[in-house]
Amino acid sequence: MTANAAKVWFDGKLLNEDKVKVSILSYGLHYGWGVYEGLRVYDTPRGREVFRLRDHMVRFLNSAKVLRLDIPYSVDQLSSAVKAVCRANGPRADYIRPLAFYGENGDLSLSALNVPTHVAIMTIHMGKYIKGGSAGASLITSSWEKPTSRSTSLTAKICGNYVNSIIAKKEALRQGADEALMLNHSGLVAEASAENVFMVRNGKIYTPGVSDGLLEGITRDSVMVIARDLGYTVEERSITRAELLVADEVFMTGTAAEIQPVRTLDGLPIGKSVPGPITKRIQSVFSKAVKGQAEQYSHWMDLIDEMPI
Template structure:
């Protein structure tokens, strides 16, 4: 198990992976992705956001790959990694479980598996405060009949990559994928919410989405702000008449959508999206007493 690396500001991690690595060929890996912050009031402390949920999801992803890696073990390695690396800026951690054995033939048995983490400094990923443009992808979100969508399985991301590049080539920032039922699923690495008549709507966890941790955070935050949240299937055409749309994920946080295909999303003052954005910033900066259990402090000294 290689749970360390000392490089936060470059992708040039010290660990080398062989060209015959199984996961490289067959996508037999599972990833995590979590954010951390340096405590503004105490720079010798880092704060990891919803560490327990991220570790649990990664441990579940590992179970799909028949790799026994308990969440508390991932948590301990992650904390140790942050302590060793002493980040000085907002950062993102990428823990990765994968078939590290060399050889051909896709399978999950009789193959060596391993785990590593790398980290990078990460600010805003969509530097477009007024919103991003989205295309409805011609690629479909996979079905749970094809692969376990509750895990972040590395091979699954080919669909995201196809959709993202298709959208980019057509001049859009991001893609929205429909599921096999033709209902809205999610973006290439983010969940989706829409506002209609003061209520928040998002596809349920039976709609072939990833069970996003930011999605969960938003549902809790909205509830506490008195905003009703409804989980139900969403039609593509509903997005065209939504009052607000935003995407959410660990890297992007909350990304407002300003255009979907050739339909503009209204720009409203004092929007639900901006309320949730402000709330999330306050929470991650440790300014919100109600959410201290979402923050995991790590002493860097």
């Protein structure tokens, strides 16, 4: 037993990571038959706080519903478990990963009958997701198409869906870019590999709607609230790649990437190829919100140390 091993909350118990046992025959491993979440922890004047904890837990349960994956815990129980793991793993843990997946039934048949489920919550240290991205990220349009909402649920964070995201992200990295822009089956902008996409044109903010095939990002929602509070018009509508190329500003949003300005798309500069004024304004309010410095958005933050272990 490693005394300082990271702790994982696994099926209701807080265990040392090296004590968690999962069968090699797990359906989750073979077929990506599971769902996950990603949350960030921030230092605030009140202590360490989780950003939009309950919203993430609600999405987690909704994702599980789509796979008929039974998570026998409520939003409150999952939220308490998240806090317990964060407390156990200390201040370096800045990213939380809840995962629910199908285990094994001694069979690998796609009938997948009587398969038990497991729920795990772990943390890692993530730091900045897109390294060196402060000056703006470079994007390529992926040659891989985003699956349609008729092939899978894109509203749910289904593990297996992320094979598509990973091959696109790796394609971008191989070409020296930071991120991949994914187009949907109609050739319209869907999202990036793990971020939603926004563009600014003539002072208005646009982002594709859910029917264009994207995850309803919680950061996307936060940005729409902040932008509207700042007095901007935010419109959800289909966006073409050609429009992005002539946008004044483009930025991406995600729990991992936070608010990430985009500098280039397919080698062409976006606007002046530096983070634009509207992006910076929203970024600044978002950064205050997650640092607990914006009273208006304090309901988005959940203190980790509120409850005893």
